[in-house]
Structures are given as structure tokens and as C-alpha cells.
Amino acid sequence: MAASIRPSGVFDTQYTQDIALNRTRGEKRQMWLAFGLLLLVPLLTIEGPIGAWLNSIQIGALPTLWVGLISRIAIYAIAVQGLNMLMGYTGQISLGHAAFMGIGAYSAAVMARELGLPFWVAVPLAALFTGVIGLLFGIPSLRVKGFYLAMATLAAQFIIPWVLRYPLEPLTNGSRPLEVPAPLIEFSSYSDYSASVTNGTPSSYIFQRNPSFLSDVVRVTTVSSGAAPRVSVSTRSGQTLLTTPLTDGQDNVIGLQFIASGEDIYIITAEPAADTLYRLDVRVNQAVNFSQQNAMYYIIVPVSVLMFLVARNIIRSRVGRAFISIRDNDLAAELLGINVFSYKLQAFFLSSLYAGLAGALWAFDTGTLSIDKFTLTLSIEFLAMLVIGGAGFPLGAVMGVTFISLLSQYLIPALLPVLNSFLPALLPFINAVNLQAALSPTLFGLAIALFLIIEPRGLAYRWEILKIAWKIRPYAY
Template sequence: MSLMSANIRPSGVFDTSYAQDISINRTWWDKLSGYLLFGLLLAIPFLLESTFLGDIVSPSWITTITKIAIFAIAAQGLNILMGYTGQISLGQAAFMAAGAYSSAVFVRELGFTFWTALPAAALFTGFIGLIFGLPSLRVKGFYLAMATLAAQNIIIWMIRYPLDNFTNGVNPLPLENFKPVFFGQTVNHNGMYFIIITLAVLLFLVARNIARTRTGRAFISVRDNDLAAELLGINVFAYKLQAFFISSLYAGIAGTLLAFHTQTILTTQFEFLVSIELLAMLVIGGAGYPLGPLFGAAFVLILNQQVIPNIQPAVGDLVSSVLTFIPKENVVTATKPILFGLILALFLILEPRGLAYRWEILKISWKIRPYSY
């Protein structure tokens, strides 16, 4: 009897540690896989120099991965604004332009280094985001989208015309002579790759942990029901402005990194279509998930830069052979927007929560196997 009573435990909720709570969904393999992925990304430039991989993988993949990291940062900022706070924005590319051009002005005119221009441009862009976030006090939804669309046009117009003495207007603004310096050594192409990947990982970790803070929980409550959040004592307008500031700050960092990566800035790099592509990255990747911007940026950029250019000639030959009245050049030009729009529509219909949601489902199904339900 005493043996039986020793094995009997009272029912109820038992106190557990935080590590025990999160071990249900996050195992040691999750952390290890993250470290391995980060190490692999840092090792890619060295692997491409090897005889085996150098003949298989094109060096252009370094540029593609770098752009994925840059646009993932910008999309992560949009994720904080839209995925966490529920405020739509159609002007994220313009905030990238503000970061790119402000950092260029800082280094060219004020003598800043890359390491001081980066945070200065990020903060400057964040304050611009605060200004254009003011309409969120009175409007939301479609009307807020129109306000951010106005920001897209106003910022690009300001860069091209009133500020052309500093920004070079519609002409390219070169940065070849202002490369970053690290411990007295000028950073080369591979060095810039390491900087961008490291910053992308750090900013991803910051964005992931924002949701766990008081501010992040307030963001989510505003997204779910701003009226109920206000009744609970949350200053809805203040948190909306904070979301605009953080989102614009991320865009400013992304714009600065893009400027120093390409070494030349043009306003055409930040047109309205780029804002739509950033929005598509969030939809495809999954809004509200920390990994969503990374999945979305990788999907969209690989599709636009690796897949579509390789299939455009074949599509042009096929369509022009069937529809002889359409010139092949027109078909090739229309292939990219048609495929991009079609894929975006399919994601909205078939996988509205994005790739990150499907990834979470696959991970959980693997952990609880064979009980996949």
C-alpha cells in the first residue's frame, strides 16, 4: 500500500521551469539547426572557391543570397508593422530609399564612416516613418494604405528634385570611394556579405523577441482588436507610432546595406513595384511569423532572378508558336509580371498563412510522430 501511495501524484497544474515549457515545441535540434544554417551561410564564399562547388554553383548566388538578406530585413520591418500590429503599408521601398540616400549623404557630405552612417540613417528613417505614421490616429485599412502610398511618392519625389544637390537627382549616386573599413582594412565583396548576413540574423532575433515583450503583446492586441485594446488601457496610437518607427528603422538599415552593397544608388531601385514585392514577400512567407520575411524574400528573389530569366525564352518560343500574332519580345516581357501575379494569387487562395505557417506545421508533425493529428 505504501508503495502504491508513493507513486500517486495529485492532479492539477504543476510548476515547471521556462526551459521545460518551451521544450515541447523547441528542442535542442531547433537551436543546433539554426547555428548550422548560420555557419553554412558564412561558409558559402569559401565553399564557392573550392574546386568542386565552384564548378557547380555560380558565384552570382552570393549576390542573390546577399539581396535575400537585405530584403528580408526590409520585409521583417513590414512584418512588425503589418503582421504584428495590423497596419498596412505600401511605402516600404520609399523608406529603404530614405535610408540609402541619407547614409550616402552622411558619408559623402558629413564624413561619417559606414559604422556611424548605418545607425544614423536608420534613426533618421525611423523618424520619417513617425511622420507618415501620424495618419494612423484617424484612419486605418484602405485609407491608411493610401496614406503610405502617398509616402512612397513624396519621398521619391523629394529625393529626385528638391534634394538633388545632395542625392544627384535621377542620376546614379556613386559610393565606390566610401567602402566600409574594418580594423583598418577596406571591406571587400565577401566582407560585405559577412556583415549583411550577420546583421540580418541579429535583426531577425530582435524581431522574434519583440513579440515576447510588453510592446509586442500590445502590438498584437492592436492588430486583433484596436477598440478592445483601447478599452483595456493600451495607448493604441502610441503603439501604432512605435510600430511605424521600428518598421521604418528596419527599412533604413536595409536601404543602407543595399547602397553599400551595390556601391551605386538610383531612385529606380525603390519604385512602387518594389513596395509591392515586399508586400508579396510578406504574404508568401507568412505575416506574423518571424521566419515569414526570410521565406518570402528567398522565394520572390530566387523566382525573379534565377527561375523566370531562365524560362522566359522557352515561354516566349512556346506562346509565339501557338499565338503567332503576338511578337515573341512581348511575351518575354510579360512573362515575369504574369507569373508573379499568378503565384501570388495562388498563395492567397491555397496557402494564405504563408510558407512559415506550413513550416511550423511540418515541424510539429515531425515532433509528435507517429501521432500526426
């Protein structure tokens, strides 16, 4: 669309230029600038160094809320980008996208908890795993399409959370929340200690932490003849920071927050049960802890941008063109020699992979998972975001997510007092207390309906038109 309107003097002389993502240096620069600004956001809040300084000289800082908000938008944008692949390009409706996000989140958490994988391994593995599960539910697409496929994904939306909740309860904690280990990148182990002790004698290990911005991770492993010992961490002055029971044979990670709290010498003490023979291994690793402050932002936002670029790239490739041909007319695509089933499965795989990646990032970002998050409501929300943003445009996913997030974060709280001031008086059957909860589905539904009727191609399409209008200004055509 906008591609056909270019600044004068820019011509394609080679085919590669024609399919290039960014045609001019200006476009490239704009992109890097936007990315750079995005990365600056946490630094500009009051918790960041620049923001604190700006605030001290009375200029003011960005609201801290923005960091969390942008992180969430970035995560959802990945998920919706996946949905875009399936719905926007391949034309298959999915009502179960949230469930796939749930698979990603839970598989990442389980891999980190049960297998002890670090998060940078668990996240891509979880995404791949979700992709494979997505293939499984994509198989009905071989027999049916359109509405029937929507039904298959609806079934997935109910079956997947049920499986996570009941049969997999030992792994997922079922209805209870699942704590996700902190996202860490561990470096050298700068101290090792191991001791074999008998007859219930306590043993202590003192260590001095290196003064650095890194956190320290204390990993304690025990093997004991009876009940595993309890371990406590205390400071030099004798103040006990925490006491925790251990599980034998497991890598017990303790004391992240405490160690980061600024003291320099810590004492780790194991207190065994009476007459127990045990062996204690303590390792202290230096690590970057991404759950601290806004560090996770610097994982999520670049990954989201990367996935956006990947999606944009796929679309201009052979695979992407096959997707679009299936959407536009599957029978014609088949006649042209495109293996429709195979490409449909690929679309399912990619879309679930994106959802899984979003879920895995979500898991490590929030630190606590609950199955109630990944319900049909969220799936519908994803669909709405896509339609509002513009299905079939790479930018559509980002725009839709941003629109809906801003709607619920800013518009609803702003609208509430206004509506509260006159609506209950005007329509006496409306209860002011109920208004707050009711406003979000109402506005949400209205937004979808209005976009479907007035601008079914979404915000991204509008944006393209605006861009063209800007470029050809002052002429109308």
C-alpha cells in the same frame, strides 16, 4: 503552433522556459549550424580558398552568383521583416515601404559623403533617421486606419522620392546616380606628410606600403590660395595610375583600388596651378575595405540574422503582444488599457527603422544609388514577399524573399525558352520578344493571387505544419 508539439521528455518547469526562443539544445544547435553554413558560402565559391581548392581537385565549387543572391535576400529580408512588424503584427498596411528603404539608402550615402562618417556609424544612424521619418508618416494613423492608412503610405511612396529627387538634389544628385563611398574600417595612420608650398611648385610624397592583407586609404587635404591642385598617383617605374582634381578643404580619398593592386612603392604628386600657395596633407591609413571581393557579405548576413532575432524577440515582449492585440481588435486593445496610438507609432518607427537599415546596407553593398530603384513596384514586391512568406511569422519574411528571389533568378530564365517554344505558335498575338519582360509581372501576380486564395497564411505556416507532421509521424493527429 509548433511550439505546442515538442519531443517527448521536454517540459517547461519555469516561465522563462516557456517564452524561450529556442527550447531545446537541438534547436539552438540547428540555428548555429545554419548560420555557420551561411557564412561558409563565399569561401566555397571559386573565388574563395576552399572553393578554389575543391575545384582544383575536380569536386567543383558553389556558383559565385550565390554570394550576391544571398546578400540581396538578406537585405530584402530585413526590409520585409520591418513590413512584417507593421502589417503582420500590428495590422497596418504600408504601400510605401520602398520609399523608406530609399530614405535609409540615401541618408546613409549622404552622411558618408558629406559628413565623412564611416559606414559603421552611417548605417545605424541612417536606420534611426528613417525611423523618425516613418513616425512622421505614421501620424495620420492617429485619425484613420485600414484603407485610409494604406492611402497615407501611398502618398509617402510618391512624396518621398520626389523630395529626394528635386528639393534635395544638391545632396542626392537628383535623377543622376549617387556614388556611395566604399565601406571602410580604417586603422592606424601609418604615415603622415604635410607640406606648404608656394608658386606652383609640384610636391611629391613617396610611401611604401606595409605588406598585409589590409588596403591603404590615401587621404589628401589641401588648402590653397587659388584653384586646388591636381593630384596624381604613380608607381616607382613612373606609370601614372590616376590623376584627379581635388576640392579644397575636403578630405579627398583617392587611390583605393590602385593601392590594393600589389605594387609596394607609390608616389603621390600634387600639381598646383601657377602662382598658387597651397598646403598639402597626406595621410595613408590602413583599412579593411568591405567593397572588396565578398567582404560585405560578412556584414550583411550577420546583421540580417541579428535583426531577425531582434524581431522575434520583440514579438514575444510586451510591445509585441500590444501590436498583436491592435491587429486583432483595436477597440478591445484600447479598452484593455493599451495606448493604441503610441504602439502604432512604435510599430511605424520599428518598421521604418528596418527599412532604413536595409536601404543603408544596400547603398554600401552596391556602391551606386538611383532613386528609380525605390518605386511603388518595389513596395508591392515587398508586400507580395510578406504575403507569400506568411505575414505574422518571423520566418515569413525570410521565406517570402527567398521564394520571390529564386522565382526571378531561376524559374523565369528556365521557363522562358519553354514558353517561347510553343506559346507564340499557340497564341499568335503574343510576341516572343515581349515575353521576357512580361513573364516577371505575370508570374509574380499569379504567385500572390494563388497564395491569397490557397494559402493566405503563407509559406511559413505551411512550414510549421510540416514540422508538426514530421514530429508526430507516423500518426496523423
